[in-house]
Amino acid sequence: MTPAPRFPVLLWLPAALAAAFFLLPLVGLCQRAPWSSLATRLASPAIRDALWLSLQCSAAATTLSLLFGLPLAAWLAAGSSRLRTAVRVLVTLPMVLPPVVGGVAMLLAYGRNGLIGSAAEPWLGFALPFTTPGVVLAETYVAMPFFVLAVEGGLRGLDPRYAEAAATLGAGPGRVFRTVTVPMLLPTLRSGLLLAWARALGEFGATITFAGNLAGATRTMPLAVYTALETDPDAAITLSLLMVGIAAAVLFPLRRHWLPSR
């Protein structure tokens, strides 16, 4: 058995600084948290509404990312062409754009006077801005790129011989995708979904711009934190701790299979 390579000593300091950099804000939150009134604060209807809305919307955005992002990622990974490169840049755009600008762009496209928003309104029966579906759309806009890029990378890393073998044995492209590609891709799919979900849960800029800030309908946890910060910082800290708790509760049990690790 070969000994594990030793960690270079010179990297210890920057690595520890990086870890401390992420730890200290969390310590700051905990130190300022109103622990004595935490329980009563968490039970308030405003927090319950925001939490429930956040969980629903981020789950819906993650589902949409899977349903539409997986086929897109599969197409992107299926070859290389100028069109694919252009579409990949397009998908990456929401990761680069400030989410607030993404929100404005969404208004211009899906808003009441938007490119397709005005045509979609009579068909949907409502305009998307200031509604819960609007929140889901805004979250999907910023979250799906993480899923698509992760899955495309995973697909390109797969050994093509398995799919080829299945095809030689007579499986059609749909069956190969379902029975060979997707099972082999599962670890990547999980981590892609988790990334997308985490991004959707924390989404703020596109949501407040596109969907507005209305308690019970569009005020998700991050918006509630922002709103509370201006009147009641203790409530904002409570909400932030709750978000940290949710993230820990989801990430910790899933760490083995869902987070990229080795």
Next chain:
Amino acid sequence: MPLPLLRRLSLTTLTLLITLPGACTKPTPAAEKTMVFAAASLTAAFEELAEAFAQGHPGARLDLHFAGTPQLVLQLQEGAAVDVFASADQANMQKVVATGKTTAAPATFARNRLTIVVEKGNPKGIAGLADLSRQDLRVVLCGPEVPAGRYARQALDQAKVAVASRSDEPSVKAVVSKVALGEVDAGIVYVTDAAGAKDKVDAVAIADEQNVIASYPIVRLQCGHAEDPVGEQFVAFVLSAAGQAVLARHGFAAP
């Protein structure tokens, strides 16, 4: 022989870590700048005020920072080094006075009024506050924590008009842009905001007896650069005839 990449990288990092703190201890010219925190609705007026002030005070360097008043107060409470603070309401100013960092009593330097903003051409025929309760209208206000949102609700309550805001917007600017984009039919902002965006939105006046007057207080703080007289001079300039003329040009009323 070239070092392995990892070792080279860690050496660079270490060198940076050792040299950077040393570089920061030298006094920088930026430290002499005077920091002014002002409410978002003052943006255009204060930019012009700072320019005029700079002409009369060649050595002075002002740094302007604009945001919703509650956000400024939060940053102040958390220790931002600020020399001058201009608030959009008295309630938020009181919070700053409570920190004990002010050097004198705040002085009111301007007043503002509310107005309704509507899409260009007023397609929905909105004539006044009472119309805002119409079922066919989508209306947004600033959130109740933002001064403009609180004033708007106060005005609506006084006029006994029930309006369900479609969203609690974070600033007057956000309300104006939602109206300009046509996402909503109407919003309530300050007269000065409507004047600043008159090529994008139209204003519908709110009758005097229904209107709420916002007053803007300004104060000098000692948490900035105490020995520096520029902050004091800037406050005096805002209150002077020349400063008041600039504010009037932007639609503000005298205190």
